[in-house]
Amino acid sequence: MGIHDLPSSSTAPAFLRLSLFAFFLTMFLTVEHALAATTRHYKFDIKLQKVTRLCHTKSMVTVNGQFPGPRIVAREGDRVVIKVVNHVKNNISIHWHGIRQLQTGWADGPGYVTQCPIQTGQSYVYNFTIVGQRGTLFWHAHVSWLRSTVYGPIVILPKLGVPYPFTKPHKEVPIIFGEWWNADPEAVIAQALQTGGGPNASDAYTINGFPGPLYNCSAKDTFKLKVKPGKTYLLRLINAALNDELFFSIANHTLQVVEADAVYVKPFATDILLIAPGQTTNVLLRTKPKFPNATFFMTARPYVTGLATFDNSTLAGILEYQLPQSHSTLSMKKLPLFKPLLPALNDTSSATKFTTNLRSLASAQFPANVPQKIDKRFFFTIGLGTTPCDKNNNQTCQGPNGTMFAASVNNISFVTPNTALLQAHYFGKSHEVYTPDFPTSPIHAFNYTGTPPNNTMVSNGTKLVVLPYNTSVELVMQDTSILGAESHPLHLHGFNFFVVGQGFGNFDPNNDPKNFNLVDPVERNTVGVPSGGWVAIRFLADNPGVWFMHCHLEIHTSWGLKMAWVVLDGKLPNQKLLPPPADLPKC
Ligand SMILES: *[C@@H]1O[C@H](CO)[C@@H](O)[C@H](O)[C@H]1NC(C)=O
Numbered sequence: 001m002g003i004h005d006l007p008s009s010s011t012a013p014a015f016l017r018l019s020l021f022a023f024f025l026t027m028f029l030t031v032e033h034a035l036a037a038t039t040r041h042y043k044f045d046i047k048l049q050k051v052t053r054l055c056h057t058k059s060m061v062t063v064n065g066q067f068p069g070p071r072i073v074a075r076e077g078d079r080v081v082i083k084v085v086n087h088v089k090n091n092i093s094i095h096w097h098g099i100r101q102l103q104t105g106w107a108d109g110p111g112y113v114t115q116c117p118i119q120t121g122q123s124y125v126y127n128f129t130i131v132g133q134r135g136t137l138f139w140h141a142h143v144s145w146l147r148s149t150v151y152g153p154i155v156i157l158p159k160l161g162v163p164y165p166f167t168k169p170h171k172e173v174p175i176i177f178g179e180w181w182n183a184d185p186e187a188v189i190a191q192a193l194q195t196g197g198g199p200n201a202s203d204a205y206t207i208n209g210f211p212g213p214l215y216n217c218s219a220k221d222t223f224k225l226k227v228k229p230g231k232t233y234l235l236r237l238i239n240a241a242l243n244d245e246l247f248f249s250i251a252n253h254t255l256q257v258v259e260a261d262a263v264y265v266k267p268f269a270t271d272i273l274l275i276a277p278g279q280t281t282n283v284l285l286r287t288k289p290k291f292p293n294a295t296f297f298m299t300a301r302p303y304v305t306g307l308a309t310f311d312n313s314t315l316a317g318i319l320e321y322q323l324p325q326s327h328s329t330l331s332m333k334k335l336p337l338f339k340p341l342l343p344a345l346n347d348t349s350s351a352t353k354f355t356t357n358l359r360s361l362a363s364a365q366f367p368a369n370v371p372q373k374i375d376k377r378f379f380f381t382i383g384l385g386t387t388p389c390d391k392n393n394n395q396t397c398q399g400p401n402g403t404m405f406a407a408s409v410n411n412i413s414f415v416t417p418n419t420a421l422l423q424a425h426y427f428g429k430s431h432e433v434y435t436p437d438f439p440t441s442p443i444h445a446f447n448y449t450g451t452p453p454n455n456t457m458v459s460n461g462t463k464l465v466v467l468p469y470n471t472s473v474e475l476v477m478q479d480t481s482i483l484g485a486e487s488h489p490l491h492l493h494g495f496n497f498f499v500v501g502q503g504f505g506n507f508d509p510n511n512d513p514k515n516f517n518l519v520d521p522v523e524r525n526t527v528g529v530p531s532g533g534w535v536a537i538r539f540l541a542d543n544p545g546v547w548f549m550h551c552h553l554e555i556h557t558s559w560g561l562k563m564a565w566v567v568l569d570g571k572l573p574n575q576k577l578l579p580p581p582a583d584l585p586k587c
Pocket residue numbers: 081125127128
């Protein structure tokens with residue numbers, strides 16, 4: 001029954017939880033209007049839990065002691081209310097990654113952006129409605145590197161009675177990729193910020209929390225996907241890893257991509273998937289018609305373009321067909337095991353082939369509302385850089401040439417304030433916290449993907465862009481070759497955007513826009529800025545609030561590759577940010 005186990009809910013009738021769910025779904029099609037959206041309640045207790053992987057046991061921060069964390073299941077249109085209680089010494093907040101949060105910016109979650117963190121012994125109720133989204137998203141901690149262990153799936157089912165625009169799956173299975181350090185990830189990032197060098201690479205990648213048999217001391221920690229022949233499975237793939245985009249493949253099986261970041265796409269078949277941190281992708285797995293007398297590895301390993309040292313290991317799970325009765329004496333262990341062939345770690349052409357295949361479904365029922373007329377254009381450089389090393393502050397200067405690594409947008413490395421930006425904005429105290437002068441284009445133009453400038457030092461500040469309500473925005477993000485070109489998965493909070501164009505080299509404002517796809521571009525919340533290239537996105541700023549935008553490679557966020565957009569209230573009541581909840585944490 002899997003995913004159709006809906007959680008306890010204040011108004012959902014008990015029958016929703018029965019396995020005859022599908023039957024009732026059909027039966028109640030005609031009275032759909034009578035079954036209004038419901039409220040789903042969850043409680044997240046943030047607490048320590050001992051977990052062992054690769055023969056290393058550590059006490060880590062979790063939700064309800066679970067790793068990965070519990071799944072949130074709701075329908076499009078439902079309200080979700082999650083009470084988060086912090087029982088650990090770390091400050092924490094939770095981000096509902098990809099949820100639009102229309103008018104409810106207070107529930108978005110990034111620490112010091114929309115809220116102060118929830119401190120030890122305190123709690124906060126996240127309260128939001130899921131509007132116009134269906135598919136897979138995920139939730140994760142949004143303070144420091146706590147998301148390495150604090151994450152879980154968000155499953156958004158279509159409204160009751162609305163079918164999927166693809167084969168109805170026999171079963172649905174969330175598959176969440178993560179990254180495991182034997183050490184405490186908080187110590188890893190603290191050390192990196194003190195030395196100024198790159199952080200220690202992770203020790204393993206995980207699939208639903210398990211590294212799988214390709215690692216030492218890990219065979220028993222293997223995720224198995226048990227399937228029946230001749231069925232269609234919906235795999236809800238989520239990349240919750242910190243610092244690595246991943247290639248994924250299942251031996252001898254082709255996958256049909258149907259959805260990305262909770263938006264339907266035009267279905268296409270592929271053997272290889274690319275999924276960046278912050279991205280989600282739904283695929284259909286059609287199992288072989290008969291018991292294949294074999295088992296199959298599903299594996300993932302990184303797509304890496306930067307110069308830094310990285311975890312080059314491979315996670316594996318097993319796709320296992322249920323034995324037919326006639327084979328009951330056969331042992332699974334004796335069956336041949338097939339392995340998929342993954343692209344090389346630096347295979348940019350495989351990566352590009354996958355991403356350029358993604359197109360919005362753009363049907364009458366699920367249109368692609370691409371902004372056609374643009375009010376404001378922005379051009380942001382995205383890349384690495386350096387800052388001076390301060391030995392008096394215990395920094396040990398192990399970054400490039402005795403400096404400290406930094407990262408920036410338009411050469412500004414974002415300085416996180418010690419109070420929340422959204423509160424400063426809402427209560428008219430912004431002048432004390434940030435300036436509204438984030439540059440619309442680089443202050444100094446250079447050959448962004450050519451020979452890098454000699455001076456790699458970045459500037460810093462807490463600068464934001466302020467947009468009137470309903471501004472239609474076009475943003476070109478240009479990778480730079482400073483300290484190495486690299487693919488950066490940029491994530492925008494509060495909006496989906498359309499990926500209207502991408503290319504390699506420097507963006508050409510005269511010729512490239514002619515090739516923009518304004519008909520059926522993919523709509524999502526996280527997009528990879530190609531290594532040594534650019535990407536153009538469009539979105540309508542129809543959600544008042546303060547919205548974080550950052551690289552979803554966590555180390556780049558730590559180094560300052562982040563900024564925020566302020567979207568002002570509109571005139572109508574439903575165009576205004578709601579007042580803050582009474583329990584909003586204080587700094
Ligand atoms: C959630 O928000 C709605 C709308 O503002 C409100 O009616 C409801 O009381 C809130 N629920 C909780 C538990 O705070």
